[in-house]
Amino acid sequence: MKLKRLFILTTLFCFGLFSPVLKAQTITILQQDKPTSIRGLSVVDDKTAWISGNKGYIAKTTDGGKTWYWQQIKGYEKSDFRDIEAFNDKEAVIMSSGTPSFILKTSDGGQTWQEKYRKTDTTYFLDAMDFADKLHGYILGDPINNKFLLLETKDGGETWAESQNAPDALAGEAAFAASGTCLRVADNGAIYIASGGKSARLISLQPNNNQWQYTNLPVTHGQSSQGAFSLSIGQNQGIIVGGDYANDKKTDSVATIHTVHPFLKFTSPQTGPAGFQSGVEHLKSGIFLSTGTPGSNITTDGGRTWKQIDSTSFNVCRKAKHGKLVLLAGNGGKIGILKL
Template structure:
């Protein structure tokens, strides 16, 4: 009897601790009411971050998100900058997804932007961008002739070339330009791509290996609005999220746990996020944040169970490359911070 009481007490204490950890996470809106939909977000450190959005808008903060310097880039007022990669407070690269497909770069904090890539062919649609380091990066685009478009730079975004080793695509398969996180490149130059539509897959390329690996994901798919939207890799463990943006309240098959070593394996979450999620980010050991139009969710046990912490709609969430700052962004110029 005494042992049972001790056991029950231990369970209650663990439950109270877990709930207190989740209650400690809050999201606070910093900016909103701007005429742009933000999907590009790059957090450099605890002070500097950049965002990019529709109608040619970008913004930068140097004080951790308290204030933002906004601009609509002249001559690119119709561009939809779906992703941005910032290296510091002076240097950043942005990509526009529509026609023409564009890549621009600044080295003076956004005072001037220089065009580094332009494609007027309507078959080109850019989805996401990521860098292994300040020089070596990739941009993923929709499939052309049954192959994903993969652009590569080795000089920090000054020049871009189509990769000779682009992954294969199945009919009706594509990636989503929803948050710039359907493509991830590790600092060891492993490449991870998630897809949706007719198939939901993880497409990966490990360092020093020219053979792409293709893995089916236990996420909802088949319709053009369904599939895997985002991936984030932690310490040998990752999370992939998605769902159906056309029915964003559906909670079935919206998240899976990815084990990277020794082989790729997938385990659906026991309790998933509350609906469709367009972005996921590793925060710290065992903790991931995901967000989407139905709100934001957090897991503290590596994706096994999730808890909704906010019902505000966002498109993207990102953590500082060098620091702890975590920001979110979405429609109407909305920018928020996760407080741990």
């Protein structure tokens, strides 16, 4: 189903006028050489952040990334925790992809974890998680019977139920569990999904509306390794990134800019990121950071032009919900910090 709406290409010159020029941006490695691939990252404030990875590994910092407390959760050593949502230094929810699919929660800073959801059905594959507030959140999973799986909690992750209004999926369409950011829930409750595979689409549900909207995206797609991998919503604007992880140096169609209200409008950047990007994050007005296996890129003009600032491979980048701390994470237990 396609959204029947006229899309008008628009210039982003105004973002260049109002976005401050950043003189220098550097990424410094804080941690590495750990036996886990990190794809889940949740930065609470300038002191507290949590990461999650495969082989059951979790880590937390309470001093802005200077030191990290690592653990391999007992009984879940084979779990691939692709996403994490932290509310403070005590409470966090993690989800694992693969079979079985798990959702765990801690309320004591990670000392103990309680299993809140388990699915042994091999058709279930969880991709990403996001919360509108501390109580209301969603988890996106790959399509089952031509419908994306959408789990919902209304009690902070204590219980989860399958949504009765899940979005439709096309044949060969899926979501990527690459950075936990192919699903975003806005503060007003709007839900945004970036898809890939045979199709690349933005799928959205606005508040007080039961009708999903489906919009084709001008990003590389058609193969299982291609499509839209991540999106981030800024101030009345958003960025979608992706590409082809099997050919991560390709720079064609890896970023798309859209305005969120009152209409969805799309255009491609004049200069895009340097290759495949698996994660993108809004930093402040007109400024977004993206990252992937070929390195990290930044735009200061709302996505019109991008500049590569680092060639280190990362999977995910996230900014503090309440603060300025920006962290990145990737394979080999690698954690980095962005300095503006």
